[in-house]
Amino acid sequence: MTTTTFDLTAYLSDRRRQADEALTHALPELGPDDPGKLKEGMQYALLQGGKRMRPMITIAACEAAGGSVAAALPASCALEMIHAYSLVHDDLPAMDNDLERRGRPTVHVAFGHAHAILIGDALLTRAFEVLGRGVSSIPGERIAAAMTYLAHHAGIHGMVGGQALDIEHGQNILSLELLERVHALKTGALYAAAGAMGALCGGASESQVRDLEAWGLKFGIAFQHADDILDDDQQTLRTEALARVDGLVSECDGLAEQFGERAQPLRALAKWVKDRAHAAHAGVKAD
Amino acid sequence: MTTTTFDLTAYLSDRRRQADEALTHALPELGPDDPGKLKEGMQYALLQGGKRMRPMITIAACEAAGGSVAAALPASCALEMIHAYSLVHDDLPAMDNDLERRGRPTVHVAFGHAHAILIGDALLTRAFEVLGRGVSSIPGERIAAAMTYLAHHAGIHGMVGGQALDIEHGQNILSLELLERVHALKTGALYAAAGAMGALCGGASESQVRDLEAWGLKFGIAFQHADDILDDDQQTLRTEALARVDGLVSECDGLAEQFGERAQPLRALAKWVKDRAHAAHAGVKAD
Numbered sequence: 366m367t368t369t370t371f372d373l374t375a376y377l378s379d380r381r382r383q384a385d386e387a388l389t390h391a392l393p394e395l396g397p398d399d400p401g402k403l404k405e406g407m408q409y410a411l412l413q414g415g416k417r418m419r420p421m422i423t424i425a426a427c428e429a430a431g432g433s434v435a436a437a438l439p440a441s442c443a444l445e446m447i448h449a450y451s452l453v454h455d456d457l458p459a460m461d462n463d464l465e466r467r468g469r470p471t472v473h474v475a476f477g478h479a480h481a482i483l484i485g486d487a488l489l490t491r492a493f494e495v496l497g498r499g500v501s502s503i504p505g506e507r508i509a510a511a512m513t514y515l516a517h518h519a520g521i522h523g524m525v526g527g528q529a530l531d532i533e534h535g536q537n538i539l540s541l542e543l544l545e546r547v548h549a550l551k552t553g554a555l556y557a558a559a560g561a562m563g564a565l566c567g568g569a570s571e572s573q574v575r576d577l578e579a580w581g582l583k584f585g586i587a588f589q590h591a592d593d594i595l596d597d598d599q600q601t602l603r604t605e606a607l608a609r610v611d612g613l614v615s616e617c618d619g620l621a622e623q624f625g626e627r628a629q630p631l632r633a634l635a636k637w638v639k640d641r642a643h644a645a646h647a648g649v650k651a652d
Numbered sequence: 653m654t655t656t657t658f659d660l661t662a663y664l665s666d667r668r669r670q671a672d673e674a675l676t677h678a679l680p681e682l683g684p685d686d687p688g689k690l691k692e693g694m695q696y697a698l699l700q701g702g703k704r705m706r707p708m709i710t711i712a713a714c715e716a717a718g719g720s721v722a723a724a725l726p727a728s729c730a731l732e733m734i735h736a737y738s739l740v741h742d743d744l745p746a747m748d749n750d751l752e753r754r755g756r757p758t759v760h761v762a763f764g765h766a767h768a769i770l771i772g773d774a775l776l777t778r779a780f781e782v783l784g785r786g787v788s789s790i791p792g793e794r795i796a797a798a799m800t801y802l803a804h805h806a807g808i809h810g811m812v813g814g815q816a817l818d819i820e821h822g823q824n825i826l827s828l829e830l831l832e833r834v835h836a837l838k839t840g841a842l843y844a845a846a847g848a849m850g851a852l853c854g855g856a857s858e859s860q861v862r863d864l865e866a867w868g869l870k871f872g873i874a875f876q877h878a879d880d881i882l883d884d885d886q887q888t889l890r891t892e893a894l895a896r897v898d899g900l901v902s903e904c905d906g907l908a909e910q911f912g913e914r915a916q917p918l919r920a921l922a923k924w925v926k927d928r929a930h931a932a933h934a935g936v937k938a939d
Contacts, residue, residue: 395808399813490803490806491808493799506793506796509792512780516777525774532766
């Protein structure tokens, strides 16, 4: 098995174009009497930039399981909506009180505080509708299972739980173990959902769904460690974190092996995270 | 067909007991390292009182379609969670800024503003998980359809849209038409979801699902009109609203007719709303 001939940049560029296209159609058409500012805010939060990492993983997992890009698009849109809503709510004055994101005013600055709460709620809710209305060729029980995975990993046992844990512990996250628990919930959970949902939409077996869920979780934690190293956060834990990235990426590769050549994108993505972490660590040490 | 021998009070008391019992088990078990305050806040918002009207309609619709109470319980819990989250977010300082609800401090007063946002998000998300993990005897495509109805009616085309419309129009709701549009979205939509979801879980045909969805919408609007009359709101529209309640309840009865004796609870509930509106109107006039 080789990843050297695989062009990750071209792959991501193509899949990202398809995910972006699907996202522009994922918000509802409104009549003249409908709440226009709410929809405008949902578009503002969802459609301006972002790396679309969660859709990429969803698509790559679906393809690893033998499914098409098209089969993964509703789940990809749903995940990006959950991610977008979480940013809207996290930016609120009562949370991080951020005024800018990606060089533009945050949603509550642009649309007001009350609307920002509703825009987040509407995006979160719309995610499940988009997934439910998704692809008619996918059996109902796979759609229901994908929705349940999404709810599980986005809620108290996943992303929202991680956000709450972060608030409850504040600045007292001093061990790599607790840091990784927060990363697993805040970041890893949605990637775990991406792996599981992509697998379900691609026709994977139950054990394959669980393996791609685990792949996503490990990838997400490694990704967040790499980000920490890059952002110069958690300085005392930096070398420990780099070793964890290596370990997690190696576990990802073990889980992806069963999918053979079809898992080339997943392997290349995992390698990219590892390279990123090492480059950041080397850069930091060189300062 | 007669409703005179049907004991609505006994029916509601029994079904409410079953819905309350299901709700106490609908929140996840947590380990010692999990975000305890988040779960505590979810319990606080969900388990202390409330009329459980949406679960009652879900159960009654399921029974009208020939299903059991047990088949309707996950959908009932999901709807009550959506209702509970909407109250938590509506009470926030940026929205209605309410400090008390049902004689107790609101969630943001008791748990802090940041946690209140997350408690609402977690309840909203958990609703879909509870529904997805629900009853194994219900086919996956019915569960997926129920989740999609829930998302549709809870989101921009339903409850959240109504909330936004209410904010966007503010005090300028002067026609019964616009008032009813806000009622249909803010209140009616979740009752429409209750009718459709109950029907789906009860094994109803596609046209029966649509009819019970319509029943729920009309019931919800009538219920809200009755509440307005009771609360002495919208004084100028009061007599017009009373006539609408009569019309809506009569349409409800027409939709319920096909279900025969099994629709006794639905008929009794519709009659109860009509009686309530008339009593309130008479009381108001007598002042």
